[in-house]
Amino acid sequence: MNHRLGDHAVVLGAGMAGLAHAVPLAEHFDRVTLVERDPLPDRAKARRGVPQGQHIHLLVPGGLARLEALLPGVVDDLSGHGAELIGSPEWRFHMGGGRLALRGSDFRITGATRPLIEDVVRARVLALGGVEVLDGWTARELLTTDDRSRVTGVRLRSEADPADERTLEADLVADTTGRGSRSPRWLADLGYAPPAEERLKVDVHYTTRLFRRSPGDLGGSRNVLVDVPPDGRRGGVALAIEEGRWLVTLIGMLGERPPADLTGFTDYAAGLWNGDVHEVVSGGTPIGDAVRAAFPSFSRHRYDRLRRMPGRYLVAGDAVCSFDPRFGQGMTVAIIEALELRRVLEAHGLDRIGPRVLSSAQWAVQDAWDLAAGGDLAHPEVEGPRPPSWRLTTAYLQRLLPVAHHDPVVATAVIRVIGMLDRPQRLMRPQLLWHVLSGSRRNGHRTPSSDDAVGSRA
Ligand SMILES: Cc1cc2nc3c(=O)[nH]c(=O)nc-3n(C[C@H](O)[C@H](O)[C@H](O)COP(=O)(O)OP(=O)(O)OC[C@H]3O[C@@H](n4cnc5c(N)ncnc54)[C@H](O)[C@@H]3O)c2cc1C
Incomplete structure (x- = not known):
């Protein structure tokens, strides 16, 4: 053990954040x-x-590398338990009206279900000295010192018997209970101001099906993304996962709902602006x-922002x-x-632990939010602030993506940012700007490549 800070820490929620923490x-x-x-x-x-766990769930390259830094050897464990590790030469990324030119790049993602990823990570975490899981118990309330300045534990209720309650004393409590976290209410009950909430209404619907996979499918490609175009509402992904299967998730935005029945599902896939997901669906045996x-x-x-x-x-x-x-x-x-x-x-032990961690991880939350919200706001129907900086970035991306369809340097830079290996500002570095500007000039005279395969927009 590194320098000891206390007897007992309690983590609420054993999802991915809880396990990692x-x-x-x-x-x-x-x-x-x-x-x-x-x-x-x-x-x-x-x-x-974890209802989202039945849909597409992959660790992007920056996530896989960092999971390995957190728990050395875990990537081998994942692969040993059947997870596919899929290199970028096996990806087909259709974004911005064409396919990213990923030849020569070398990134890896997981091809696995969320339950498998969670299961392998949980086994590793529970094998660490001193870690145990108390499942079937719901965190109900925080316990604090009399002056409410410090959390001292948590009150729990049994899921099997709601009359059964118990308390856990702790030197530190971490709330990783996911989207439904009660921390805003718990803080308010203790007399603290709850955090302000920023909400982005996108009305996203996912429908997922599994298919049997054959080695020759899609010429050996194992990861397909057909992005939702800004003037459309439909997208899809197909990912090779454990036990020789494809996991196909069809996506609808702004109220669009991909059908569940096989015929409707196949028709929806056929309506995507690129045919690769449909090829998987129409050629595979459904499971x-x-x-x-x-x-x-x-x-x-x-x-x-809390004081x-x-x-x-x-x-x-x-x-x-x-x-x-x-x-x-x-x-x-x-x-x-x-x-x-x-x-x-x-570096700091337990001193101001909550605000310090929030502040040092802020860059990651901000980058991910900007990237995702920035993409959502490209749809005119999504409500939200569109400051001049967003307009500038969006205009730049509209020039950059077509270049990424034929220039591997630009495509690699895009993947490094989406994959959270680089921060978004790396897309603005002078060497890349030069590629984008000279590439878009050339694009003006370019005919679409066979990779582009653009059909009708859904
Ligand atoms: C459809 C969909 C697809 C996604 N795909 C991806 C992807 O491809 N890649 C990716 O990185 N992320 C993806 N995500 C996001 C990812 O699921 C979450 O960001 C990630 O799981 C966050 O983990 P978490 O531990 O904070 O929350 P969760 O994983 O949701 O875990 C929260 C846990 O807390 C437990 N819990 C809740 N309340 C209590 C309580 N009061 N007491 C005790 N336990 C409680 C829950 O049972 C659950 O186990 C996707 C999300 C969705 C919705």
């Missing part, structure tokens, strides 16, 4: 208890508390039924900010927050 806490506390409302399955299986989910809005709680928070308390993961999942950043941001927690614990 337990790692640095186990480095400084004798015991870490993960409190989880769901009874946890003993093998990779979808569960009620089981479709699952659907709706996400009316995504929101960000501005804990970073007062109780001591020994922190909030992280979707409890702080949930992003439009089309960009696949949520788990990666949660892992970055956990790495920042590790740095803060080593």
